[in-house]
Amino acid sequence: MATTTSIGARVQPLIGRETLLEQLAEMIADYRLVTLIGPGGVGKTSLAMELARTVSGRFEDGVHVVEFVGVVDEDATAAALATAIDVNLRRSSSIDEAIIDLLRPGTACWCSTIANT
Numbered sequence: 001m002a003t004t005t006s007i008g009a010r011v012q013p014l015i016g017r018e019t020l021l022e023q024l025a026e027m028i029a030d031y032r033l034v035t036l037i038g039p040g041g042v043g044k045t046s047l048a049m050e051l052a053r054t055v056s057g058r059f060e061d062g063v064h065v066v067e068f069v070g071v072v073d074e075d076a077t078a079a080a081l082a083t084a085i086d087v088n089l090r091r092s093s094s095i096d097e098a099i100i101d102l103l104r105p106g107t108a109c110w111c112s113t114i115a116n117t
Helices: 018-027 044-058 074-085 095-101
Strands: 034-038 061-069 111-116
Touching: 018 044, 034 044, 044 061, 044 111, 061 074, 074 095
Parallel strands: 034 111, 061 111
Antiparallel strands: none
8 A cells, every 4th residue: 555645855954953853753653643833934844844754654644744824714724634635535425534534543644834923
């Protein structure tokens, strides 16, 4: 079975975040959902992508990075998640059901980013 991911290619090196990356990778062992919150431009997405690359081999259904920039309501949240996991490839009757299926224990890992102001 091929692993699916929403991990993009590395564009530039991650500098000065090695310790934080190690801590987050250890957290993933206990919590499959990690959300990075902070002001725009501080490197949340870069860190989330590198974290996803680091732990990608641990999860049967892959690692998904979801950016919630511009998400203002629950329908938009579900749509952002559905895009990240490519719901069209899943055998589910609804977006919500597909998301719930992937959140079941041990099948996938989630890294999300939210910009706060």
